[in-house]
Ligand SMILES: Cc1cc2nc3c(=O)[nH]c(=O)nc-3n(C[C@H](O)[C@H](O)[C@H](O)COP(=O)(O)O)c2cc1C
Ligand code: SF4
């Protein structure tokens with residue numbers, strides 16, 4: 214068994230996988246279900262000084278992506294302070310309390326949530342591109358509660374500028390990323406009806422935003438010294454490996470916990486453990502930031518073929534638009550002179566029979 218112990222902002226977590234703010238953590242009972250499902254810490258649904266009036270419909274799943282037009286919690290802060298946080302505390306896990314949005318709102322909420330919060334997470338979703346309101350909100354959170362403050366980044370702003378501004382204002386860590394948008398989904402089976410209520414636009418999450426999240430983490434990790442929690446499209450242990458290699462110290466999961474249920478947290482942790490064992494890594498620390506230390510590749514030779522592994526499925530042959538690959542007696546071969554070193558076949562092979570050249 215690999216060592217999944219994750220140290221973050223003075224906390225020691227059993228593993229790096231926790232829920233993200235969203236429906237799976239919408240109240241105390243839901244938070245307890247995430248704990249029972251194996252989460253290592255609890256992040257609570259974003260609250261503000263008033264309950265949100267959420268439009269309906271507000272969620273739709275398209276498998277490779279998910280749209281939502283939810284806002285913050287539909288419960289009042291009083292309900293959270295009197296009932297929901299207390300209930301969630303029964304799990305005995307570290308709690309990251311998500312707050313939004315303006316300086317005034319954060320200044321009012323931070324002292325009240327302090328008894329329940331090991332860490333405060335600030336959503337920047339509805340504040341402008343100007344970093345000043347975010348910086349003021351960070352200072353208000355730190356003045357109101359003597360706990361570490363995380364800033365959750367929205368993917369449609371310049372990541373490094375926002376991250377540096379957050380760090381300069383005293384943020385103790387970053388969470389990247391929130392859902393991406395605005396986007397649009399149309400229900401073609403019902404006369405072109407929009408899928409989302411409200412203004413009709415949706416915010417995208419799930420597998421499709423994973424490369425955006427990884428890029429933001431990779432960029433931000435090279436700009437700041439504070440830890441980053443990665444979030445966006447994670448549903449498997451292999452996804453977590455990718456985020457840790459990109460520079461994340463821990464991860465959050467929202468959409469996969471909606472579509473697959475709260476047992477997903479423990480399942481992903483077991484997959485991560487197996488992956489580390491199979492690849493000879495002793496701990497999560499051993500893979501953290503590996504991608505940051507790799508040079509950007511320059512492919513100057515054709516891929517290396519592992520003929521012994523090839524099943525003859527033909528997937529790489531179909532997608533080599535240069536006609537460089539061919540099968541002979543169900544074995545892969547290459548016309549090296551035709552290979553343009555595009556690299557595509559390496560990602561297409563399901564059995565790892567094609568490798569980048571050494
Ligand atoms: C239905 C829904 C509601 C969400 N509500 C919040 C929220 O209240 N606060 C917040 O910071 N992020 C919220 N998010 C964003 C998620 O926490 C997460 O950053 C994003 O969905 C990407 O992760 P995922 O692909 O694992 O879902 C919400 C996402 C969804 C899908
Ligand atoms: S690297 Fe590109 S061109 Fe070369 S064999 Fe693979 S798919 Fe074809």
Ligand code: SF4
Pocket residue numbers: 522523524525526527528529530545561562563564565566567
């Ligand atoms: S994709 Fe992999 S297994 Fe399939 S033919 Fe190509 S090399 Fe062989």
